[in-house]
Amino acid sequence: MTDLSNPTRGSATPAPRSAHGSAPTPDEVLASLSARRSFKLKDLDPRPIDLALVDRMLEAANWAPSHGKTEPWRFVVFTGEERERLSRAFGEAYRALNPEGSFAEAGLDAQRAKPRLAPVWIALGVEPSPTRPEWEELIAFGCAVHNAQLMACALGLGSKWTSGAVVTHPIVRRAIGFSDAIQLRGFLYVGRPAVAWPAGERRPIEEKVRWVPTPTP
Numbered sequence: 001m002t003d004l005s006n007p008t009r010g011s012a013t014p015a016p017r018s019a020h021g022s023a024p025t026p027d028e029v030l031a032s033l034s035a036r037r038s039f040k041l042k043d044l045d046p047r048p049i050d051l052a053l054v055d056r057m058l059e060a061a062n063w064a065p066s067h068g069k070t071e072p073w074r075f076v077v078f079t080g081e082e083r084e085r086l087s088r089a090f091g092e093a094y095r096a097l098n099p100e101g102s103f104a105e106a107g108l109d110a111q112r113a114k115p116r117l118a119p120v121w122i123a124l125g126v127e128p129s130p131t132r133p134e135w136e137e138l139i140a141f142g143c144a145v146h147n148a149q150l151m152a153c154a155l156g157l158g159s160k161w162t163s164g165a166v167v168t169h170p171i172v173r174r175a176i177g178f179s180d181a182i183q184l185r186g187f188l189y190v191g192r193p194a195v196a197w198p199a200g201e202r203r204p205i206e207e208k209v210r211w212v213p214t215p216t217p
């Protein structure tokens, strides 16, 4: 019988690859997770990308877990000239958020210019199930967006989830054709990196974990 009275931290033995067919190794999983980066818009190449790559991102998104298999993620992909629709909507939302005092022509121009700086803009929507807690649906949706970003990284694409007041404004939601039942939680913009892949950083996990009892080394 296993002795549970004295937990120790041993060496983690990786599961054999064959245990899950094509499952990645633990090292591959960690490498994939830690390499994913958010790219500033100015660090992307605005030229078009192969949309088959976006299909792969969406396929990855669709593998997210959801309680009760509600699959609440909804996406609208904007490319080419249709990004002008976003440009106009961002401008209108900026005007609505900045009446008089805080309005600046430069701010308006910056919002309108954003969609032209990345070749693909994916609107991120969540349609919560009426029978499930909203927080569960939001988390499932967040997992889907993360999956899409992990695939973008694997494909060598830069992306970022952008979620400010302008891009999530109801004016934008209506412009992209989301019904009232769908919450617009921002956009994932995607493009080829125009800079070296950025380095990531995190505060140590030890700051965020408590073990009970503390394992002996």
Ligand SMILES: Cc1cc2nc3c(=O)[nH]c(=O)nc-3n(C[C@H](O)[C@H](O)[C@H](O)COP(=O)(O)O)c2cc1C
Residues within 6 Å of the ligand: 036, 037, 038, 039, 160, 161, 162, 163, 164, 200
């Ligand atoms: C739900 C969510 C919303 C985000 N919204 C924004 C945003 O509006 N603007 C922004 O610059 N970054 C945004 N980010 C990206 C974070 O800034 C980024 O993930 C963080 O700096 C860590 O960097 P990394 O993604 O490269 O690891 C968002 C990330 C998440 C998960």
